[in-house]
Amino acid sequence: MSADGKNEEKEVVDPVNDSDGTIATATDENNEQEGFEGIDLERLKAQASKAKEHWDRLVRTTADFDNFKKRALRERQDATKFANESLITNLLPILDNFEAALTATTSGDAKAMESLQTGISMVYQQLRKTLTDAGLEEIDATNQPFDPNIHEAVSQQASKDVPEGHVLQQLRKGYKLRERLLRPASVVVAKRPSSQEKI
16 A cells, blocks of 8 residues: 555566567467468479479580580680691692602703603692682683682783673683682783774
């Protein structure tokens, strides 16, 4: 009882109350347990296992792809580096024949010179065949209509025998590697003679 005669009520702390003043009851605990019971733990484990399997497969695939890129780059570099290997191998016998021809010139007698001429002709034919087999095509521009795609006009010359705009003379042969132009043929193109020009 207080000095003014009134009874004071003491605050009683309930041990069941939470720190925030809410009262925890057995009903709340039951609700929590029911929430966990709705989750299928076996299904979660199976999904986690499948996710790990997919992750491992992704890591392996990425590593395989990186290895493939490195191998493809190395093969491309090797292909570029040794692209002319077969052509050079085919040219080696021709080189041998040239060396033999040069050796024959040192003797100086008439028979050796005749042999040299025959040998050089053979080497020339062998070289042409090797390059043709490799895809080299000769551009024969003589008496053909001038084509700026495969011919290079060096000059024009009046002619009454060759039609205007046709190749009068080929100064240097042109070559293609299959459909790709390697070197245009250097040509002199015919033009119509003027009345002052004498042919």
